[in-house]
Amino acid sequence: MPRPKTRIQLRNSETILEAALDVFSSQGFRGATLDQIAEVAGLSKPNLLYYFPSKEAIHQTLLTRLLHTWLDPLREMDATGDPVAEVMGYMRRKLELSRNYPRESRLFAIEILQGAPRMREAIEGELTALVAEKAVVLRQWMDEGRIARLDPVHLVFSIWALTQHYADFDVQVRTVLGEGHDPYAEAGAFLETLYTRLLAP
Amino acid sequence: MPRPKTRIQLRNSETILEAALDVFSSQGFRGATLDQIAEVAGLSKPNLLYYFPSKEAIHQTLLTRLLHTWLDPLREMDATGDPVAEVMGYMRRKLELSRNYPRESRLFAIEILQGAPRMREAIEGELTALVAEKAVVLRQWMDEGRIARLDPVHLVFSIWALTQHYADFDVQVRTVLGEGHDPYAEAGAFLETLYTRLLAP
DNA sequence: GTCTATACTCTGATAGAC
DNA sequence: GTCTATCAGAGTATAGAC
Numbered sequence: 001m002p003r004p005k006t007r008i009q010l011r012n013s014e015t016i017l018e019a020a021l022d023v024f025s026s027q028g029f030r031g032a033t034l035d036q037i038a039e040v041a042g043l044s045k046p047n048l049l050y051y052f053p054s055k056e057a058i059h060q061t062l063l064t065r066l067l068h069t070w071l072d073p074l075r076e077m078d079a080t081g082d083p084v085a086e087v088m089g090y091m092r093r094k095l096e097l098s099r100n101y102p103r104e105s106r107l108f109a110i111e112i113l114q115g116a117p118r119m120r121e122a123i124e125g126e127l128t129a130l131v132a133e134k135a136v137v138l139r140q141w142m143d144e145g146r147i148a149r150l151d152p153v154h155l156v157f158s159i160w161a162l163t164q165h166y167a168d169f170d171v172q173v174r175t176v177l178g179e180g181h182d183p184y185a186e187a188g189a190f191l192e193t194l195y196t197r198l199l200a201p
Numbered sequence: 202m203p204r205p206k207t208r209i210q211l212r213n214s215e216t217i218l219e220a221a222l223d224v225f226s227s228q229g230f231r232g233a234t235l236d237q238i239a240e241v242a243g244l245s246k247p248n249l250l251y252y253f254p255s256k257e258a259i260h261q262t263l264l265t266r267l268l269h270t271w272l273d274p275l276r277e278m279d280a281t282g283d284p285v286a287e288v289m290g291y292m293r294r295k296l297e298l299s300r301n302y303p304r305e306s307r308l309f310a311i312e313i314l315q316g317a318p319r320m321r322e323a324i325e326g327e328l329t330a331l332v333a334e335k336a337v338v339l340r341q342w343m344d345e346g347r348i349a350r351l352d353p354v355h356l357v358f359s360i361w362a363l364t365q366h367y368a369d370f371d372v373q374v375r376t377v378l379g380e381g382h383d384p385y386a387e388a389g390a391f392l393e394t395l396y397t398r399l400l401a402p
Numbered sequence: 403g404t405c406t407a408t409a410c411t412c413t414g415a416t417a418g419a420c
Numbered sequence: 421g422t423c424t425a426t427c428a429g430a431g432t433a434t435a436g437a438c
Contacts, residue, residue: 008403026315030232033431047404049433106314109369113307113314114227116372128377148398153378154391158363160370165362168310171317176329177354190355197349197398209421234413248422250415 013051015041017065020058025103028110029059029118060118063111066104067122071130073097074156083141084199091159091195092188098167099184105167131156147199162191214252216242218266221259226304229311230260230319261319264312267305268323272331274298275357284342285400292360292396293389299368300385306368332357348400363392 019041023032034055038045052058073093077086098105111119131153138152166173166187173183220242224233235256239246253259274294278287299306312320332354339353367374367388374384 012403028229028232028311028315031229031315034433035431044405045432046406046434050403053433055432109314110229110311112370112373113310114229114232120372120376123373123376127373128379131377150394151387151391154387157366157374157377157388158391158395161362161366162359165358169313169361171321172313172324172328173358175321175324176332176358178329186352186355187358190352190359193351194359194395194399197401198395200398213421235415236413245423246414247416247424251421256414 009051012043012047016043016048016051016058017062021062021103021107024059024062025107025110028114029055062107063119063122066108067119067126069097069101069104070108071127074130074134077134077137079137079140083144083146084196087138087147087155087159087199088192088195091163091191094159094163095166095184095188095191098163102167102170105164109164109168145201148201150198162194163187210252213244213248217244217249217252217259218263222263222304222308225260225263226308226311229315263308264320264323267309268320268327270298270302270305271309272328275331275335278335278338280338280341284347285397288339288348288356288360288400289393289396292364292392295360295364296367296385296389296392299364303368303371306365310365310369346402349402351399363395364388 016037020032020037022040023036027036032055034045034048037058038048041048048058052061073090076093077090081089111117112123116123134156135152138147138155141147142149142152166183170183174181177183177186217238221233221238223241224237228237233256235246235249238259239249242249249259253262274291277294278291282290312318313324317324335357336353339348339356342348343350343353367384371384375382378384378387
């Protein structure tokens with residue numbers, strides 16, 4: 001039943017995807033088992049395979065959905081806005097994404113780490129195109145002297161690296177910080193300072 | 202044969218670990234199979250299990266070795282040196298580590314991403330202690346006005362995130378950059394600028 | 403639509419010959 | 421020390437009852 005029609009089908013599909021996100025993001029594709037997903041979803045294993053043709057299909061559905069969520073913050077960076085504010089806004093939106101969707105961040109990270117076997121197409125297409133488009137905008141701002149001259153693509157990489165770190169390495173971050181810290185609040189303040197200093201013309 | 206004695210035993214153990222690093226770092230613990238490791242190592246599967254008691258033991262050996270390599274660059278940061286030069290030096294050594302040991306970086310990343318099930322102890326102990334020790338040094342430098350006042354732990358996180366990104370997300374980095382780029386050379390230049398601006402008092 | 407039962411494959415580990 | 425053969429368990433997927 002690849003295309004759910006009824007309300008129940010839709011709800012069950014969502015329940016499965018929600019459970020699958022939980023398991024795939026913490027165990028990776030091969031580490032995850034249908035048993036685990038079924039348990040989290042509160043459904044039987046064959047029932048999972050009634051809604052999705054295979055484990056692979058569940059995973060693929062998650063990845064496809066993820067890509068849009070993931071690229072939206074960059075897409076919103078506006079060429080007509082104030083340059084520093086736009087880059088800072090992008091950084092903030094990306095950090096919020098890490099805070100609010102850490103499982104999605106880890107799902108994405110595991111996929112890329114393992115060589116993007118199920119996402120290569122999207123990375124070569126949509127993602128690369130978007131970065132290229134925004135690099136033009138950034139370079140324009142640099143040419144106008146409105147932000148510091150930097151490699152625009154590596155500037156984007158730095159935002160990815162610094163924000164996703166807090167979701168992907170959550171265990172390490174919380175362990176090193178110890179009790180009584182709000183990692184994302186502190187990260188927000190730190191990154192605010194970092195990019196203020198970096199971007200100043 | 203947990204403790205290799207002869208030269209042949211030592212060489213075979215190393216061959217196995219080398220192959221295992223290849224496979225574990227690109228497939229994760231569960232994604233990796235003994236068959237794959239055996240194939241890469243050019244040995245038979247039972248022969249692997251003659252040298253190591255289990256798949257788990259191979260993995261554990263890799264992780265244990267890894268930790269020291271991983272922490273050395275930070276350990277070398279010298280409290281008596283020039284502050285800016287010391288932080289920059291640490292960043293450079295860490296980037297070199299990503300360039301020269303990308304598989305180790307990915308092995309570490311996958312482990313943390315999945316909640317550090319086999320490394321929690323080391324993170325809670327050795328790693329946290331080292332960061333705490335170096336945070337004192339950094340804070341001292343800040344108090345003396347020799348580098349900018351920043352959260353020292355998040356400063357360390359930023360170095361981890363920005364350098365490891367190039368190893369862990371290698372596929373994405375190379376795809377987005379396209380042909381004819383040297384990611385690490387460009388990263389080096391970018392990070393040099395970033396930390397020069399960030400650390401200036 | 404959902405369940406029980408099961409087929410079939412993969413994989414970690416062992417036995418035993420050489 | 422290394423190999424062939426094989427076991428036992430886990431895991432994906434399907435058959436078929438209800």
